[in-house]
Amino acid sequence: MAKAIVSPLLxxxxxxxxxxxxIVGKSSSIEPALNDLPKAVKVVSSEDSFSRxxxxxxxxxxxxxxxxxxxxxxxxxxFQSKDDFPKPLLISVLAGITLKxxxxxxxxxxxVRAVPNAPSLVSQGxxxxxxxxxxxxxxxxVVRKIFEPISEIxxxxxxxxxxxxxxxxxxxxxxxxxxxxxxxxxVAAGLPxxxxxxxxxxxxxxxxSLLRExxxxxxxxxxxxxxxxxxxxSALRHLELAGLRSxxxxxxxxxxxxxxxxxxxxxx
Ligand SMILES: NC(=O)c1ccc[n+]([C@@H]2O[C@H](COP(=O)([O-])OP(=O)(O)OC[C@H]3O[C@@H](n4cnc5c(N)ncnc54)[C@H](OP(=O)(O)O)[C@@H]3O)[C@@H](O)[C@H]2O)c1
Numbered sequence: 001m002a003k004a005i006v007s008p009l010l011x012x013x014x015x016x017x018x019x020x021x022x023i024v025g026k027s028s029s030i031e032p033a034l035n036d037l038p039k040a041v042k043v044v045s046s047e048d049s050f051s052r053x054x055x056x057x058x059x060x061x062x063x064x065x066x067x068x069x070x071x072x073x074x075x076x077x078x079f080q081s082k083d084d085f086p087k088p089l090l091i092s093v094l095a096g097i098t099l100k101x102x103x104x105x106x107x108x109x110x111x112v113r114a115v116p117n118a119p120s121l122v123s124q125g126x127x128x129x130x131x132x133x134x135x136x137x138x139x140x141x142v143v144r145k146i147f148e149p150i151s152e153i154x155x156x157x158x159x160x161x162x163x164x165x166x167x168x169x170x171x172x173x174x175x176x177x178x179x180x181x182x183x184x185x186x187v188a189a190g191l192p193x194x195x196x197x198x199x200x201x202x203x204x205x206x207x208x209s210l211l212r213e214x215x216x217x218x219x220x221x222x223x224x225x226x227x228x229x230x231x232x233x234s235a236l237r238h239l240e241l242a243g244l245r246s247x248x249x250x251x252x253x254x255x256x257x258x259x260x261x262x263x264x265x266x267x268x
Pocket of ligand 1: 001002063072093095
């Protein structure tokens with residue numbers, strides 16, 4: 001995720017590669033991390049003593065797994081609260097790590113929580129942002145500029161990031177499941193596998209474009225496709241009986257609850 005964020009910024013010349021430094025966990029990860037990045041970018045492992053200097057950079061993007069955050073918390077002694085204005089900026093993309101936990105781990109920093117999603121990898125993402133109250137207008141601009149090349153940006157109150165994540169970050173997994181199941185259905189009904197996979201995913205992207213470009217409500221698309229006593233309404237009747245809509249509603253509520261629960265576990 002860190003690379004997906006940094007690469008387009010380097011491609012656009014927003015940052016000088018010589019000023020971009022990275023830390024990975026293991027030294028074996030350095031080479032894959034550098035792959036496709038400009039030569040001047042430097043990456044070291046967390047064991048390397050130079051990593052302490054990198055941790056003192058004025059702008060940091062934290063993109064470890066949430067389970068690896070406990071290791072990062074141990075670094076708090078290297079950050080001394082100074083009277084710098086503006087304070088160094090720490091942007092975290094970790095699911096479920098609250099601004100309160102980030103402030104504890106990064107004393108003297110202005111902290112930002114960013115929730116990007118997987119389509120950011122193809123520059124079609126959505127990013128939710130919540131920040132500390134002391135963030136300056138210029139710092140907000142810096143943060144927006146980081147996520148703009150890969151995503152649309154939504155500024156939210158922190159507690160809204162849980163449902164935002166449940167819909168947008170987990171959403172690609174729900175939709176991938178639906179696409180896979182639709183392709184399975186076509187195979188069961190007699191189409192070849194490869195063609196079914198291709199048609200299922202093109203049906204998804206075509207429907208998304210139809211909704212967006214004609215500004216339609218989802219119900220309008222459903223009504224447009226379902227003719228009286230036809231094939232679609234028989235299938236929809238079955239999906240209602242099987243509880244597809246209710247299953248998706250509950251799935252998103254559960255994902256939001258889980259995100260809150262993880263945040264409580266990590267901060268306790
Ligand atoms: N993937 C997504 O779609 C997505 C979307 C939104 C948010 N996120 C968030 O993005 C974060 C990263 O996800 P990812 O899929 O990019 O994970 P990832 O590929 O496993 O990347 C994590 C990176 O952190 C490094 N790391 C581990 N311990 C470290 C330490 N002590 N010091 C410095 N670096 C360390 C890892 O290096 P090693 O491999 O050497 O350990 C690895 O390069 C997660 O918190 C996730 O919640 C991901």
